[in-house]
Amino acid sequence: EPEVTQTPSHQVTQMGQEVILRCVPISNHLYFYWYRQILGQKVEFLVSFYNNEISEKSEIFDDQFSVERPDGSNFTLKIRSTKLEDSAMYFCASSEVGGLGTDTQYFGPGTRLTVL
Amino acid sequence: DAKTTQPNSMESNEEEPVHLPCNHSTISGTDYIHWYRQLPSQGPEYVIHGLTSNVNNRMASLAIAEDRKSSTLILHRATLRDAAVYYCILRGMDSNYQLIWGAGTKLIIKP
Numbered sequence: 101e102p103e104v105t106q107t108p109s110h111q112v113t114q115m116g117q118e119v120i121l122r123c124v125p126i127s128n129h130l131y132f133y134w135y136r137q138i139l140g141q142k143v144e145f146l147v148s149f150y151n152n153e154i155s156e157k158s159e160i161f162d163d164q165f166s167v168e169r170p171d172g173s174n175f176t177l178k179i180r181s182t183k184l185e186d187s188a189m190y191f192c193a194s195s196e197v198g199g200l201g202t203d204t205q206y207f208g209p210g211t212r213l214t215v216l
Numbered sequence: 217d218a219k220t221t222q223p224n225s226m227e228s229n230e231e232e233p234v235h236l237p238c239n240h241s242t243i244s245g246t247d248y249i250h251w252y253r254q255l256p257s258q259g260p261e262y263v264i265h266g267l268t269s270n271v272n273n274r275m276a277s278l279a280i281a282e283d284r285k286s287s288t289l290i291l292h293r294a295t296l297r298d299a300a301v302y303y304c305i306l307r308g309m310d311s312n313y314q315l316i317w318g319a320g321t322k323l324i325i326k327p
Contacts, residue, residue: 104259131313133313133314135260135315142317142318142319143254143260143315143317144317145314145315145316145317148313148314150313155313156312156313156314158314191259191260193259193260198313199310199312199313200307200309201246201247201248201267201307201308201309202248202265202307203307204250204262204265205260205262205315206262207259207260207261208259209258209259210258210259
């Protein structure tokens, strides 16, 4: 069964450093998403991406964050200057369709980001 | 997307059926009811969705009330592997792209 993969599984970085989290969505999916979950809290939406453009973003997704689909298979989330409060699990998801009642999002296993 | 209400936690015995309720009294006529779950230390996982009729798949069944103001996710024979947080999420036909997550129901399975 096709699945979303994410690398690395765990990333440790120093405050102020740049990090890039990588995701390989399911191959025939066209919509891509990043969510995050701070330990013990709810899952929070960051951004959705379609046709090489951001289609929706949350207030969390400020200028420190960017997303890119550098090739036909990868989808990345970059945090330019990490803060302590960026420590969280980051989940990538993809879906065949988006913005409809029937769209189903498939999630990767997550990357645990620890900012020291 | 309309709001949903779920119990914070539920317990069930292994190999028994589990009924997880969700109230969505402000649901609109075109809102789909989706269920996701998150196993410990894993990413969320799609379970099932429906609009008006009851739905079955290999993971679970979804029973939707006639007035659509509530629904129930049914796990027919719970295993220890079904211990997770279960989320009920409404998705409109013209909904935003994001999934809006509540606190969900933490399902505890007793051996």
